[in-house]
Amino acid sequence: MKTLIVVRHGWAGDAAHFALEGGLNDDRRPIDKRGRREVRQMAKGLRFVFKECSVVATSPLVRAHQTAEVLIENWPRGEKPQLIELKELRPATAPEVTWAALSKLKAADVVTIVGHEPHLSKFLSFMLTGDTQHPLPLKKGGVAVIEIKSADKRVLKCLIQPAQLIKIRKS
Numbered sequence: 001m002k003t004l005i006v007v008r009h010g011w012a013g014d015a016a017h018f019a020l021e022g023g024l025n026d027d028r029r030p031i032d033k034r035g036r037r038e039v040r041q042m043a044k045g046l047r048f049v050f051k052e053c054s055v056v057a058t059s060p061l062v063r064a065h066q067t068a069e070v071l072i073e074n075w076p077r078g079e080k081p082q083l084i085e086l087k088e089l090r091p092a093t094a095p096e097v098t099w100a101a102l103s104k105l106k107a108a109d110v111v112t113i114v115g116h117e118p119h120l121s122k123f124l125s126f127m128l129t130g131d132t133q134h135p136l137p138l139k140k141g142g143v144a145v146i147e148i149k150s151a152d153k154r155v156l157k158c159l160i161q162p163a164q165l166i167k168i169r170k171s
Contacts, residue, residue, distance in 0.1 A: 001105055003157075004127075004146045005050065005112040007071065008120055008138040010035030010042075012063040031066045038141050038162055039067050043074035045165030046143065053081040054108035059089035059115045067141075068114040081112065091116040095126035120144075127154050141165070 010031040012018075018029045031039065053075065058068035065085065072080050087093075088101035098119075105111055115123075121135035124144055128136075138144060141162035147155045160168075 001102070001108055001111050001148050003050075003110045004102070004148060005046075005053065005110065006120055006124060006138070006144040006146065007042075007067065007112060007114045008117060008140055008142050009059075009061075009064040009067040009114055010039040010070070011140050027061045029061075029063055031063045031070075035063070035067070035140070036070055039070040040074050042141050042143070042162055042165045043071045045160075045168040046071070050110060052079075053110045053112050055084060055105055056081045056112045056114065057084050057086045057089060057102065057105070058113070059091070060085050060087055061090065061116065064089070064114045064116060068112075071112065071114070086113075089113060089115040089119070091119045093119060095119075095123040095132055098123055099127065124156075128156055 011034045088098045122132040124136040143160045145157040
């Protein structure tokens with residue numbers, strides 16, 4: 001893998017409100033209309049930055065899976081990325097475990113992952129510093145891009161918030 005695109009899932013409303021409406025398991029909370037709209041716009045902005053992606057790996061939680069599906073539906077021309085579900089992208093997973101699972105995707109040059117906070121912030125910190133003490137927060141729909149130079153050298157190429165991706169799309 002040469003490039004890792006890290007995406008936080010789209011807007012999914014309030015967890016407490018979901019529970020009040022009968023959503024017993026937060027793992028099943030979906031992205032809402034706002035989330036779908038924002039992810040579509042985000043995908044259109046991403047396509048100006050990245051023309052290709054081999055794999056989109058997602059957390060098994062519904063809101064991340066739906067975000068990944070909308071990203072793939074709106075990917076630019078050419079072959080659509082393969083969608084895979086990785087339990088190692090669940091929110092409570094240790095970043096080292098997530099990286100070990102992603103490292104097995106060696107044939108893919110560009111991999112996108114879709115997950116949750118605070119897991120992704122800690123994962124980004126781990127990837128860039130080797131520990132989780134300096135998290136890099138991502139807003140819902142936010143994107144970070146890491147260039148993988150070698151097993152022990154990784155570089156943050158950009159950190160893009162949703163509003164910036166939408167402006168990229170419109171420019």
